[in-house]
Amino acid sequence: MMRLIVDGREIDVPPEYTLLQACEAAGAEIPRFCFHERLSIAGNCRMCLVEVVGIPKPQASCAMAVKDLPPNKDGSPKKVNTRTPMVKKAREGVMEFLLINHPLDCPICDQGGECDLQDQAMAYGVDASRYAENKRAVEDKYIGPLVKTIMTRCIHCTRCIRFSTEVAGVPELGAIGRGEDMEITTYLEHAMTSELQGNVVDLCPVGALTSKPYAFSARPWELTKTQSIDVMDALGSAIRIDTRGREVMRILPRVNDDVNEEWISDKTRHVVDGLRTQRLDQPYVRDQGRLRPASWAEAFAAIVAKVKATEPQRIGAIAGDLCAAEEMYALKDLLTRLGSANIDARQDGAAFDPSWGRATYLFNATIAGIDRADALLIIGSNPRREAAVLNARIRKRWRAGHFPIALIGEKCDLTYPYDYLGGGAETLAGIGKSRFAEAVRRAERPIVLLGAGAVTRDDGAAVAALAARTAIELGAVKHGWNGFSVLHHAASRVAALDLGLVPGAGGKTAAQMAAGAVDVLFLLAADEIDVKPGPFVIYIGTHGDRGAHRADVILPGAAYPEKSGLYVNTEGRVQLANRAGFPPGDAREDWAILRALSERLGARLPYDSLAALRERLFTAHPPLMRLGEVVPGDIEDIGKLAKRGGDPRRDVLKSPIDDFYLTNPIARASAVMAECSALAQAAARTAAE
Amino acid sequence: MSVRRLAPPELQPKSFAFTAENLAWAKQQLAKYPPGRQQSAIIPLLWRAQQQAGGWLPEPAIRYVADFLGVAHIRALEVATFYTMFNLQPVGRFHVQLCGTTPCRLRGADELERVCRARIGAPGAVTHDGKFSWVEVECLGACVNAPMVQINEDYYEDLTAESFGRILDELAAGRKVKPGPQIDRQLSAPVGGPTTLKEKA
Numbered sequence: 001m002m003r004l005i006v007d008g009r010e011i012d013v014p015p016e017y018t019l020l021q022a023c024e025a026a027g028a029e030i031p032r033f034c035f036h037e038r039l040s041i042a043g044n045c046r047m048c049l050v051e052v053v054g055i056p057k058p059q060a061s062c063a064m065a066v067k068d069l070p071p072n073k074d075g076s077p078k079k080v081n082t083r084t085p086m087v088k089k090a091r092e093g094v095m096e097f098l099l100i101n102h103p104l105d106c107p108i109c110d111q112g113g114e115c116d117l118q119d120q121a122m123a124y125g126v127d128a129s130r131y132a133e134n135k136r137a138v139e140d141k142y143i144g145p146l147v148k149t150i151m152t153r154c155i156h157c158t159r160c161i162r163f164s165t166e167v168a169g170v171p172e173l174g175a176i177g178r179g180e181d182m183e184i185t186t187y188l189e190h191a192m193t194s195e196l197q198g199n200v201v202d203l204c205p206v207g208a209l210t211s212k213p214y215a216f217s218a219r220p221w222e223l224t225k226t227q228s229i230d231v232m233d234a235l236g237s238a239i240r241i242d243t244r245g246r247e248v249m250r251i252l253p254r255v256n257d258d259v260n261e262e263w264i265s266d267k268t269r270h271v272v273d274g275l276r277t278q279r280l281d282q283p284y285v286r287d288q289g290r291l292r293p294a295s296w297a298e299a300f301a302a303i304v305a306k307v308k309a310t311e312p313q314r315i316g317a318i319a320g321d322l323c324a325a326e327e328m329y330a331l332k333d334l335l336t337r338l339g340s341a342n343i344d345a346r347q348d349g350a351a352f353d354p355s356w357g358r359a360t361y362l363f364n365a366t367i368a369g370i371d372r373a374d375a376l377l378i379i380g381s382n383p384r385r386e387a388a389v390l391n392a393r394i395r396k397r398w399r400a401g402h403f404p405i406a407l408i409g410e411k412c413d414l415t416y417p418y419d420y421l422g423g424g425a426e427t428l429a430g431i432g433k434s435r436f437a438e439a440v441r442r443a444e445r446p447i448v449l450l451g452a453g454a455v456t457r458d459d460g461a462a463v464a465a466l467a468a469r470t471a472i473e474l475g476a477v478k479h480g481w482n483g484f485s486v487l488h489h490a491a492s493r494v495a496a497l498d499l500g501l502v503p504g505a506g507g508k509t510a511a512q513m514a515a516g517a518v519d520v521l522f523l524l525a526a527d528e529i530d531v532k533p534g535p536f537v538i539y540i541g542t543h544g545d546r547g548a549h550r551a552d553v554i555l556p557g558a559a560y561p562e563k564s565g566l567y568v569n570t571e572g573r574v575q576l577a578n579r580a581g582f583p584p585g586d587a588r589e590d591w592a593i594l595r596a597l598s599e600r601l602g603a604r605l606p607y608d609s610l611a612a613l614r615e616r617l618f619t620a621h622p623p624l625m626r627l628g629e630v631v632p633g634d635i636e637d638i639g640k641l642a643k644r645g646g647d648p649r650r651d652v653l654k655s656p657i658d659d660f661y662l663t664n665p666i667a668r669a670s671a672v673m674a675e676c677s678a679l680a681q682a683a684a685r686t687a688a689e
Numbered sequence: 690m691s692v693r694r695l696a697p698p699e700l701q702p703k704s705f706a707f708t709a710e711n712l713a714w715a716k717q718q719l720a721k722y723p724p725g726r727q728q729s730a731i732i733p734l735l736w737r738a739q740q741q742a743g744g745w746l747p748e749p750a751i752r753y754v755a756d757f758l759g760v761a762h763i764r765a766l767e768v769a770t771f772y773t774m775f776n777l778q779p780v781g782r783f784h785v786q787l788c789g790t791t792p793c794r795l796r797g798a799d800e801l802e803r804v805c806r807a808r809i810g811a812p813g814a815v816t817h818d819g820k821f822s823w824v825e826v827e828c829l830g831a832c833v834n835a836p837m838v839q840i841n842e843d844y845y846e847d848l849t850a851e852s853f854g855r856i857l858d859e860l861a862a863g864r865k866v867k868p869g870p871q872i873d874r875q876l877s878a879p880v881g882g883p884t885t886l887k888e889k890a
Contacts, residue, residue, distance in 0.1 A: 177692060
């Protein structure tokens with residue numbers, strides 16, 4: 001520790017701290033543009049100048065380490081001043097230089113109201129310009145469908161370049177030219193290809209990079225901000241939903257170091273327009289082959305008639321990928337009361353089973369645990385597509401060094417290098433002899449990442465058992481460290497498995513039900529499964545997507561920003577998503593639909609409010625009460641899973657996601673996602689040629 | 690300095706690749722750097738690519754060098770646009786870099802500039818026969834022999850409008866011109882012979 005005196009306050013800081021960190025630790029506020037905690041240090045905006053007593057010139061505090069300060073002759077602690085007139089004058093000088101070429105277009109700038117430059121100009125700006133020469137004007141660049149550029153506003157902080165190079169791992173942005181003529185662009189204005197590119201908009205301290213889909217649509221002070229949880233993948237990234245009136249205007253990340261740090265994927269951020277289009281806003285009933293608008297009473301009557309005429313064993317339900325725990329609990333409750341055990345939440349046919357124990361389907365190492373891990377084996381997964389933010393976390397760990405990574409499955413560009421071991425399960429079975437296995441055995445905390453897609457095959461249970469056996473053999477499962485980690489891609493999946501949404505005794509699986517093993521089938525926002533002709537399908541959901549097209553009765557539900565719900569992410573973290581708006585038209589929250597329907601079906605669910613439902617849910621499943629926490633599984637379960645054995649086939653363990661941008665009904669309704677998808681497909685085709 | 694852009698697509702060649710000789714040379718350059726630091730060779734490689742392409746850097750060459758070093762294309766573009774000695778636009782067979790910094794100005798660079806404008810045209814433009822182009826550059830470090838120009842690799846010093854014009858004539862006619870001082874002076878020694886240390890020690 002080194003002692004400093006910051007603004008007269010003595011403080012001890014670690015020697016590797018920068019002056020900026022030390023000043024912040026002492027409670028001083030340091031203005032900055034280029035410095036960012038999660039990016040490398042550039043030191044080029046000069047806004048963070050402080051005075052170090054003994055050094056004649058002001059110092060850029062972000063780029064000066066405490067240990068590099070020349071010691072005082074008498075050995076007394078160095079004095080750092082952040083509020084002296086010298087510091088203020090220096091920062092005012094920097095601000096004046098920054099503003100020389102910055103246009104005065106705040107009234108038409110989307111960053112207005114949440115602009116670092118605007119805010120800091122209030123403290124360090126001068127009221128008039130002394131600059132009489134011509135101002136610089138810069139051509140705007142096309143860098144993709146998500147990021148709009150107004151390059152005259154750029155102050156050359158290079159945060160976007162550092163983000164795309166370091167965090168996203170797709171070094172596409174760069175600065176061409178030099179000095180005053182430096183310009184941020186991609187190579188020949190190609191569109192960026194990163195799934196995390198939207199984050200550069202948040203990073204940009206001025207209005208040079210703004211959100212293209214959100215351009216000119218709202219001002220920050222008109223928006224109501226709701227803290228919530230993302231459902232586009234199974235990470236449960238912390239998000240902030242900004243609404244104006246009843247419309248969701250945009251989605252931004254919140255800081256949650258345990259899950260998403262402060263990044264979110266483009267799907268999370270830009271799916272917003274999908275919440276407005278293709279919405280189901282009233283019930284529909286199929287009449288002579290065509291869906292016609294109906295009242296709730298009509299729709300319910302049609303369902304009641306059908307259900308009453310069907311034997312309980314011929315009734316079934318499938319829960320979708322975006323469902324909250326509450327409605328899945330209510331759905332299971334309803335089916336149980338109707339006397340049916342045909343319920344399943346595993347639309348993709350993943351072999352996970354709650355009876356194996358919770359640890360067998362969780363990301364046991366935890367997302368933050370990746371930072372501590374020292375080896376990684378990826379099995380049948382493409383984390384970049386299944387959980388882009390998690391992939392950035394792996395990349396971050398890889399950048400820190402000494403992190404061997406190997407992949408079994410489909411070859412793909414993960415933004416970091418890895419050993420490609422092979423495609424199929426036989427590689428996994430024979431991994432013990434590979435060079436990588438030796439590296440893993442030397443590691444203390446290896447992670448075996450099993451993609452949920454690898455177990456969606458009919459031999460999925462055998463693949464899971466083999467993966468568990470491999471994890472144990474490689475020493476990834478031991479006292480104090482459980483590195484057997486399942487990466488799910490559906491937000492609802494872990495909660496569904498926790499709640500036991502799998503077929504009961506004699507029950508039928510999702511695939512069997514879809515193939516026609518039942519006569520009445522409830523689809524709770526289940527759109528990723530193809531239901532064959534035959535069953536009478538009741539679709540409860542939000543979008544006119546695959547499920548609704550197949551449905552005989554449609555009951556309009558609420559999308560994730562329109563309801564309060566519990567989600568359990570892939571590591572088993574229980575999180576509460578808050579309601580930011582209301583469902584459109586006659587649509588209702590899904591649990592309430594099930595509650596109303598249950599009364600008509602003569603199987604009344606005993607809860608009249610969400611609070612009462614949660615009370616029963618928590619009584620039945622106490623771990624779900626522990627909000628924000630990871631409820632770990634029992635490490636012994638991995639051993640039991642490994643012993644189950646089985647003989648998996650040799651074909652390639654594939655990731656289930658072909659198109660990152662179109663994985664759920666909301667994303668498929670979004671024009672922005674469609675454009676991103678088309679660009680990504682075109683880029684993939686060019687790369688293949 | 691002004692914004693520098695790549696040449697328009699119609700001037701760009703379809704592709705670029707090092708000749709066998711340059712390729713061997715480039716591999717030799719790479720060996721100078723420790724493993725994982727090969728991208729440090731980007732400036733010499735771009736320079737060689739510029740020489741091979743006839744004094745300017747076409748876009749495919751920038752891409753080629755980036756791919757050769759395994760870095761993102763934008764990284765090579767950053768370097769190529771940063772350094773003004775990488776010509777992004779086509780240049781003439783003889784590319785004149787006229788020093789316009791103070792000592793040369795005081796010694797008559799204005800006259801040389803007039804010659805350039807009269808003989809070649811506007812800065813950056815290439816003559817119709819493709820033989821000449823010129824730009825004004827900052828100090829080339831031969832102030833003692835001001836005014837001077839650099840034509841391709843060679844310095845021509847102690848110029849006047851006449852001697853500079855003669856050099857251009859000779860080059861246009863395809864004849865060799867002696868580089869260096871164009872008056873009776875040895876390198877940068879005093880004009881008319883030594884003024885000190887004349888006695889034998």
